[in-house]
Amino acid sequence: MGYKVAIIGGGAAGFFTAINIAERTENVEITIYEASNKLLVKVLVSGGGRCNLTNTISEPTELIKNYPRGNDFLRPVFEKFSSNDTQDWFTSRGVALKTEEDGRVFPASNSSQSIYDCLVMAAKENGVKVTKNTRLLDFSKSGSKWKLTFKETQEEADFLVLATGSSPSIYKLLVAQKIDIIPPIPSLFTFNAKQHHQVSLAGVSVPNATTRIRQINTSKDFGPLLITHWGYSAPSILKLSAWYARDLSRMDYTFNLLINWNSYEIAELRKTFASFVTERPKDKVYSWRDHGLPKRLWQSLFSEANFREFTNWSEIGKKGIERLLTVLCAYDAPIKGKSTFKEEFVTAGGISLDKISVETFELDGFTNLYAAGEVLNIDAITGGFNFQAAWSAGYSISMAIASRINE
Ligand SMILES: Cc1cc2nc3c(=O)[nH]c(=O)nc-3n(C[C@H](O)[C@H](O)[C@H](O)COP(=O)(O)OP(=O)(O)OC[C@H]3O[C@@H](n4cnc5c(N)ncnc54)[C@H](O)[C@@H]3O)c2cc1C
Known part of the structure; x- marks a missing residue:
């Protein structure tokens, strides 16, 4: 094995990033570290159990209008990977989709289990390791490697991706590293x-x-x-x-x-x-x-x-x-x-976008540290837009890490 990639968080952003890196690289050890004993919990409960995974609005200038926080930042991101790419990604992996009159996109099965199964299967097929009950407690840089401290183990990684959602404990870790956090508050x-x-x-x-x-x-x-x-x-x-x-x-x-x-x-x-x-x-x-x-x-x-x-x-x-x-x-x-609201709520706030590269989602001043999903100060109104931000960030990160690895 060559490089090691550590993805912290087994939610939508973590899985999507891991799979896309794995599909673009060879001989790379990719591990998703999940704090709880369950994977993709929010995917399963999302959309009232149906998972509204994206929306038919795909033109970046229109799509960004659904993001109270992160809209300008997301325009170039959606130019690379928008909602039509999300639909292609899932359909090409065997998930039939359906669109409701208002533009919301769901699995045709009407069950979020289809999205869960697709992500878990794609991770497995691409050799992504998944460890549950493994909460990241601390991280620091030692030379070119990231040192990761979990409750029972220490690990090393060349690339570190934070996909921890709105977990308050991770914000504390980030503040300790002098990473700017916009105070988290509820939305929706x-x-x-x-x-x-x-x-x-x-x-x-x-x-x-x-x-x-x-x-x-x-x-x-x-x-x-x-x-x-x-x-x-x-x-x-x-x-x-x-x-x-x-x-x-x-x-x-x-x-x-x-x-x-x-x-x-x-x-x-x-x-x-x-x-x-x-x-x-x-x-x-x-x-x-x-x-x-x-x-x-x-x-x-x-x-x-x-x-x-x-x-x-x-x-x-x-x-x-x-x-x-x-x-x-x-x-x-x-x-x-x-x-x-019974179907969807999100956290506004998180890692300040001023410190994130719009090209790669790498944190300013922290080489090979990336963040995707709800941990960022990006959130949307309902309609599948919150997941879309997670998929698009995961895609950008995967391209960035794969290009460094394949250099
Ligand atoms: C009830 C509900 C319904 C929703 N429905 C929709 C919908 O239909 N469409 C839509 O677009 N959006 C929906 N959303 C919003 C959407 O679910 C989130 O935007 C999305 O799940 C964010 O994904 P994420 O991977 O960033 O975070 P999460 O899904 O929260 O995943 C983060 C993971 O990281 C883990 N973690 C946290 N800290 C650590 C740590 N220190 N070490 C290791 N692991 C850690 C957590 O346990 C968690 O599993 C809904 C939200 C809720 C609550």
Whole structure:
């Protein structure tokens, strides 16, 4: 055996990096060291057990728009290995894939086990060693070699790849090595209502809400919104949680969510309501049909605006119109706290990208030390983009290490 490559972490990033190095080199000892007694745990639970491994968006300039952290950095990375390459990689290794209407890509089996099996099998076929229950406790450079300290053993490696996800203990090790870490905080979560006025509407959803955070002027998102037993969920909420993860953390998750339930144009709606006052004064406000909302939600908003069922347009006055516009277009839901979304959550923060080579993912000032996956300050909204960042980083690292080995 010639060179030794040590990959720390048996998750998506670790396996993908190891396999791709193995496929490009010969006589190299590649070992994945995994702290726990299980491999690819997050792959197995991902996407509700289906593993949303990537997305059909593959044009780098479009793909990067899904990354609240890491977007500019990732553009050249995706130019080398994008979501279409991910699909080719898995299909060429026998995993049939399917695409959902919204562009998310899953194994056709609808089971994350297919991705697990593919990665474990490819690692085995390429001679990658995997050791479980082997937590890296420390590492240092001695000459040209990396010295690795595990609980029961010491190992040496020529190349070291950190693919440890968001493990807090590894951040401590990195800080001790003077590697810049952006403080880790949660991303992709749902919002808990402070006093949930809409708890009786749990289960009601709307497809086209616009959501904002009152305390953040620039915040705005669009998409489905679900009222839950504890607050608000669904894509428009998860996207806000990701894009404003750091602001929301600073606010200790106490803020006001403003909901425009059907993305109404407020000025247009004001004109429409004013015209009803003169054109259909005797019609009941409650009978207005064009709100486009589930009946129970409309009923509830209507009564929150303090109208009675028999109130007609001639009675509501300017103040009444403004009250109606407020509940429809800027419904104010005080939020206190967050909950984890059942299908996906990630950590924002990690190794600062300022210290990472965009070509190779090597750490600045640390020859032959690389990092891939969630350990980096890269994270995405839901849709298969988090895995895509891990696959693309793994690919870049494998090219870099293989080219040094094959020099
Ligand atoms: C419930 C859930 C569902 C998700 N669903 C999706 C989805 O459908 N699509 C998507 O794109 N993303 C999804 N994600 C996010 C995605 O799973 C992560 O972005 C991805 O798994 C990160 O891969 P990773 O290899 O960097 O880290 P991880 O998968 O966290 O793997 C890191 C590994 O390193 C090991 N480790 C840590 N420290 C050490 C150490 N000191 N020594 C040795 N080993 C160590 C850990 O035990 C772990 O096995 C989901 C996340 C969750 C939590």
